[in-house]
Amino acid sequence: MARTKEFDPEAALDTAMRLFWRKGYEGTSTSDLTDELGIARASLYGTFGSKHALYLAALDRFLSGAAGPTPADILASRESALDSIRDLLETSVVPPRGDTPAGCFAVNATVEHGDTDPEIARRTTGNVSRLETALYGALLRARAEGELAPGVDPKAAATMLAALNHGLKVLARAGEGQSDRIRTAIASAMSMLGAPPHADTD
Amino acid sequence: MARTKEFDPEAALDTAMRLFWRKGYEGTSTSDLTDELGIARASLYGTFGSKHALYLAALDRFLSGAAGPTPADILASRESALDSIRDLLETSVVPPRGDTPAGCFAVNATVEHGDTDPEIARRTTGNVSRLETALYGALLRARAEGELAPGVDPKAAATMLAALNHGLKVLARAGEGQSDRIRTAIASAMSMLGAPPHADTD
DNA sequence: CGCTTTCGAGACTGCTCGGTCAAATATCGC
DNA sequence: GCGATATTTGACCGAGCAGTCTCGAAAGCG
Numbered sequence: 274m275a276r277t278k279e280f281d282p283e284a285a286l287d288t289a290m291r292l293f294w295r296k297g298y299e300g301t302s303t304s305d306l307t308d309e310l311g312i313a314r315a316s317l318y319g320t321f322g323s324k325h326a327l328y329l330a331a332l333d334r335f336l337s338g339a340a341g342p343t344p345a346d347i348l349a350s351r352e353s354a355l356d357s358i359r360d361l362l363e364t365s366v367v368p369p370r371g372d373t374p375a376g377c378f379a380v381n382a383t384v385e386h387g388d389t390d391p392e393i394a395r396r397t398t399g400n401v402s403r404l405e406t407a408l409y410g411a412l413l414r415a416r417a418e419g420e421l422a423p424g425v426d427p428k429a430a431a432t433m434l435a436a437l438n439h440g441l442k443v444l445a446r447a448g449e450g451q452s453d454r455i456r457t458a459i460a461s462a463m464s465m466l467g468a469p470p471h472a473d474t475d
Numbered sequence: 476m477a478r479t480k481e482f483d484p485e486a487a488l489d490t491a492m493r494l495f496w497r498k499g500y501e502g503t504s505t506s507d508l509t510d511e512l513g514i515a516r517a518s519l520y521g522t523f524g525s526k527h528a529l530y531l532a533a534l535d536r537f538l539s540g541a542a543g544p545t546p547a548d549i550l551a552s553r554e555s556a557l558d559s560i561r562d563l564l565e566t567s568v569v570p571p572r573g574d575t576p577a578g579c580f581a582v583n584a585t586v587e588h589g590d591t592d593p594e595i596a597r598r599t600t601g602n603v604s605r606l607e608t609a610l611y612g613a614l615l616r617a618r619a620e621g622e623l624a625p626g627v628d629p630k631a632a633a634t635m636l637a638a639l640n641h642g643l644k645v646l647a648r649a650g651e652g653q654s655d656r657i658r659t660a661i662a663s664a665m666s667m668l669g670a671p672p673h674a675d676t677d
Numbered sequence: 678c679g680c681t682t683t684c685g686a687g688a689c690t691g692c693t694c695g696g697t698c699a700a701a702t703a704t705c706g707c
Numbered sequence: 708g709c710g711a712t713a714t715t716t717g718a719c720c721g722a723g724c725a726g727t728c729t730c731g732a733a734a735g736c737g
Contacts, residue, residue: 277684277734297587299501303725313686314726324725376589380645384586385499387578388650397649405656424666432660437635440642443582447599448590454607454634461631465667479704479714505695515716517697522714526695 282320285310287339289321290331294340294378297385298328332396335378344438345407354415355468358408358434362459365441366450376446380439405435415466422467430466437462484522487512489541491523492533496542496580499587500530534598537580546640547609556617557670560610560636564661567643568652578648582641607637617668624669632668639664 288310293301303324307314321327338346344361351357369375383397412427421427441455449455460471490512494503505526509516523529540548546563553559571577585599614629623629643657651657662673 295589297499297501299499300587302723304723313684315687315728316685318726319684374589376586381586383645383649384578384583385502387497387576387648394649398651401646401649401651426659426663429659429663432656433639433663436642436646436657436660437639438642439645440638440640443585443641443645444603444638446589447585447596447603449600449603455638457628457631458634458638461628461635464626504693506693515714516695517717518715520696 280310280312280316285312285317285320286327286330286334289327290334290339290378291372291374293328293331294335294376294381295374297381298324299385329392329396332378332382332393336396336400340373340378344404348407348411353420354411354418355420355463355466358411358415358466359459359463359468359471361408362434362438362441362462363456365438366445366455366459368445368448368450374446375448375450377439377442380442381446383439384443401435401439404438405431408434412466420467422465425466434462482512482514482518487514487519487522488529488532488536491529492536492541492580493574493576495530495533496537496578496583497576499583500526501587531594531598534580534584534595538598538602542575542580546606550609550613555622556613556620557622557665557668560613560617560668561661561665561670561673563610564636564640564643564664565658567640568647568657568661570647570650570652576648577650577652579641579644582644583648585641586645603637603641606640607633610636614668622669624667627668636664 289306292305292309296305303314303317306324306327307317310317317327321330337343341364342350347361347364348354348357351360365377367375379397379400382393386393386397388394409427409431412421412425412431415421416425416427441459444450444455463471491508494507494511498507505516505519508526508529509519512519519529523532539545543566544552549563549566550556550559553562567579569577581599581602584595588595588599590596610633611629614623614627614633617623618627618629643661646652646657665673
């Protein structure tokens, strides 16, 4: 029949994701991509169509959890809902490890494109609302378990925590992720929700 | 002696600031700049040196308050410290008006460049620490006035609010600034600090 | 093995990029 | 008005951009 592909498109997409994540859309050239993916120009265009399509595919891959557990995963992974929220905030500020950049590709995409690109805007706003919904669920769970401080409205607090999470990712991108200041800031937010002081269990 | 400039460098810098703010560094070409500023290429280079130098000058102009009152101004402009903090958060999410884009040039710069450009990183981290210091002062003032909820550590809360403020600016950039959701999220943060429910006085 | 079909490498397209230059032009003290 | 100086203009530079094309190579089938 025909010749088979010599590279793994999934692996290439993964590499492209990290490259766009690190350097942004405008800051990444097609030569950067072919160099880093180790494939030829025509292979890139034949497989992904265009730089823009590749960017969207990379963003989709990021949002579906290719760079680690999704927020919803994290928020469901602990018995204590407040503990899971703390986990979420703390994973947002992890420093870069290996070839995984600091910060968040989705936040970078939001800031770079604002609402100018509908395809991207649809993905980033969807990402925000999914995060808020997951946080809302976790807060309801916390309230049911009696963890949540009285007077905290779960809906409003979910939006607030989503915004805080975005802000933490901006600071992580700036390289401030591992500072003690940031850790105490997260602790401050958690104590406002009603969490007792946290003994680090890493 | 010599011929006088036919354009106002201050006004041109102001326009350049809004352009970089809206489109980012990589997304703004020198032709975009000359078109928008209404000056010739050589005038731009003769006056500002390079695209990079112009960007830094625009960022400095933004940080020194050319786009509105600085955070320190806002935090000092109300009798009630908590009211001034609420004002700060609410000005972070104002939608674009006129030629002023939504969001925050400094946050955009932080996300676009991370810590890769030292000149830019110095400015953005300095901006964050100034914001935190100003918030810390406001929280101390709130505590002295008895406004602050007991159990809130001013230092940690200042960092948390700075991060939240960054996150709000990301959401504003995405066009979500004027939603009721965001307003209630700010109210949620304020109530956690100890503020009574807020009757809007706009 | 030979045929067909897809793939990959790299040259190539037209275009835009950031930045420079020479010449024309305007302003000033005299 | 004249000469000196600074600015404007618009052409120009090499480089890099996103994307296309050609052509040789390789894989599956008979």
